[in-house]
Amino acid sequence: MFAWALAIAAAFFLGGIWAWRGPIRSSRRTADYARARSEFHRNREHLEARFCQLAASSGKPRGLRWTNCDFENDVTYARDRRTDGLSAFVAVTVAFEAIVGGPMEDVEAVGNLRAATAVFGWHNHHWQTEGRVVFNLNPEETVAHFRDALVPVKVDVR
Numbered sequence: 153m154f155a156w157a158l159a160i161a162a163a164f165f166l167g168g169i170w171a172w173r174g175p176i177r178s179s180r181r182t183a184d185y186a187r188a189r190s191e192f193h194r195n196r197e198h199l200e201a202r203f204c205q206l207a208a209s210s211g212k213p214r215g216l217r218w219t220n221c222d223f224e225n226d227v228t229y230a231r232d233r234r235t236d237g238l239s240a241f242v243a244v245t246v247a248f249e250a251i252v253g254g255p256m257e258d259v260e261a262v263g264n265l266r267a268a269t270a271v272f273g274w275h276n277h278h279w280q281t282e283g284r285v286v287f288n289l290n291p292e293e294t295v296a297h298f299r300d301a302l303v304p305v306k307v308d309v310r
Contacts, residue, residue, distance in 0.1 A: 185229065185305060188238050188274045192227065199279055200242075203270050206283025213287075215256035216248040223270065228291035230302040238274040238305065241291035243267070269294045 192199070200223050208218035224243035231238050246266045250256040269291050271284040286294045295302050 185238060187277075188279070189227075189229070191277075192240050192272070192274075192279050195279055199272055199281055200270075203272070203281045203283055206281060207270075207285050208283075210283050212285075213248070213256075215251055215254035216262065217251050218246060219249050220247040221245070221270075226291070228295060229305040230295045231305050233301055233303055239302070240272040240274070240279070241286075241294050242270045242272070243290050244270045244285070246285070246287075 200221075204218070204221045207221070222245045224245075226243065228241040229238060230241065244267075246268055248262055248266070250259065250262045256262050266287055267290065269286040269289055270281070271286065271294075272279050272281045274280075286297075289297055295304050
């Protein structure tokens with residue numbers, strides 16, 4: 153009889169923990185996102201420089217050399233549906249020049265500025281970038297385009 157009472161009490165206890173897990177996780181996630189946002193803005197200059205270095209050395213687009221990359225002020229955040237990882241997206245305007253002897257050398261449109269989105273990831277409490285860029289989409293369009301994998305995140309602007 154005591155074993156049954158103990159099992160029922162344990163079931164209620166575990167059920168209570170499970171029921172509160174959602175709000176606790178949500179509260180913790182909100183605090184983590186606020187900390188991540190603050191950290192992004194604190195290290196933004198370094199992150200942008202690292203992004204430019206990596207993106208320019210990627211060899212993409214083929215036959216073009218990055219000559220300039222201007223960042224907009226606004227940041228759009230989203231989380232990965234599968235891993236819950238946070239990403240930051242910033243609109244950029246990129247200028248290129250053709251590499252001499254490359255396939256783009258005679259293309260007139262090479263000098264046109266290109267709109268794109270720079271991608272940053274929050275990993276182990278640090279922002280990182282791999283120089284990933286999404287051309288022809290602004291940050292909101294990028295998140296919408298990858299809506300099967302990403303969920304927009306509203307981060308308090310305090």
